[in-house]
Amino acid sequence: MVTRVAFRVDASLEIGSGHVMRCLTLADALQAQGAECHFICREHSGHLSKLIETRGFAVHRLPLERNGPETGAEVSSEPELAHARWLGTTWARDAAACRAILAELAPAWLVVDHYALDYRWETAVLTGLPGAAPRLLVIDDLADRRHVADLLLDQNLGRQAEDYRDLVPESCRVLAGPHYALLRPEFRKWREASLSRRARQPRLQRLLINLGGVDKDNVTGQVLEALSVCDLPGDLEITVVMGAAAPWRESVTTQTKEMPWFTEVVINVNDMARRMAEADLAIGAAGSTSWERCCLGLPTLMVVLADNQREIAHALVENDASLTLDLSELQATLATQLAVLSKPCALIAMSQQAAVLVDGDGRDRVIMALGSMSQEELR
Known part of the structure; x- marks a missing residue:
């Protein structure tokens, strides 16, 4: 198995x-091996x-550039990537900084999960490294730019390898669809109990x-406000899961105290699979968490929070x-x-x-x- 892996990814x-x-x-799975x-x-x-x-x-930290990506931007005949601003610098500067780190690490694989990077960055990083260049795994959702990957993963429903035919080398292997969804093992562990409970206890x-x-954008606050005037069971319990970096965390916590039902806010949970398995309904973003909910058969009302979530x-x-x-008509659509979901048969x-879409073994x-x-490569 590979001995060292480098990840280029931002939050x-x-x-x-x-x-x-x-x-x-x-990374957890690779480390276990x-x-x-x-x-x-x-450091955004x-x-x-x-x-x-x-x-x-x-973690090898790249400092945030105070002058922004425009200063000294490279000249290119190609249009700027749709998410170029996410990088916080130019791709050439980012590539130079990463190449120096990779020269020291000498990884067997480089994993890139970033909408602001394409074949230009990948080529610049992989060219000129001492010794053998690492193989490249690209994780993507958009199929909107070229790559020089050896392996490409797009775990989204409806995605097919054909979508990347003109975007990757012929030798690149494409893993497409939620059959390859990257889920932590606890979701597979809770799957059977979750599906069994839903089949016999379909109530909200x-x-x-x-x-x-x-x-x-505090969509959580908007959802809570819309929920507060909905006709829901008196014994309903609501759990709001947020990250420690969420800027509206305190505001949402204050808002939950005014809800007609017991409502709690939990931060940076490490038992999301259990919480999903025990929930009867979720209101969630249409991002990668969708595959966790599918694995556990959790009925969901989705909110599209970014353009890249629309296809999902x-x-x-x-x-x-x-x-x-x-979101523009949240109260009415909610x-x-x-x-629609008030009938037990609808939840089931x-x-x-x-549950048919994701079995939990994608990782x-x-x-x-x-x-x-x-x-x-060894042969």
Whole structure:
């Protein structure tokens, strides 16, 4: 198996925490097999370097550039990437800084999970390293830019390898769809109990709200306000999960005290699988957490918080695995969708449809792909 792996990934108030969290899921599995994992992260506002370190991984921090990415930007005939601003600098500067770190680490694999990086950064980083260049795994959701990857993972529903045909080398292996969803092993562990409970107890008693680790626009507060005037069971219990970096955390905590039902706020939970398994309904973002909810068959009302979540939301609705909420008409759509799910048969049907999509073994499949390609290189 590979012995050293480097991850280039960021979190911030704008980016959110999902990219780092799924990379940590992969790093945990690699570490369990004896790999030494290193993270390269820029110190954006809301970065998660301390969290990564508490999980047992080294973090090589890239300082935040106070002058912004425009100063000294490289000249390019190609259009700027849609998410270029997420990098906080130019791709060339980022590549130079990362290449110096990688020259010291000499990893067997480089994992890149960043919408602001493409083949130009990848080529610049991998060219000129002493010794053999690492193999490259790209984790993506957008299929909107070129890569020079050896392996590419896009875990989103409806995604097909064909979507990357003109974006990666012919030799690149593409892992597409939620069959490869990067979930922590506790979701697979709780799957059977979660599905069994839903089949025999389809009623709304526990509501779980999780709109990302950051929720910079306080959508959580909007949801709570809309919920407060809905007709819901008197014994309802609401749990709001937030990240420590969430800027509206104190405001939401104050707001929960005015709710008609018992409502609690929990921060940086380490038992999300259990909480999802015990919940009857979730209100959540249409991001990578969608696959955790599907694995546990948790019926969900989704909120699209970013453009890159629209495809996920559309695919889940098309598969009858979730319903969406319109933020522009939140009160009306929330009441409508709750009415749809008020019938026990509706909760059961949605749970079953969601569970079919994700079995919880995706991380192991990705690890097997990494291992098999590493063995091929040794032969």
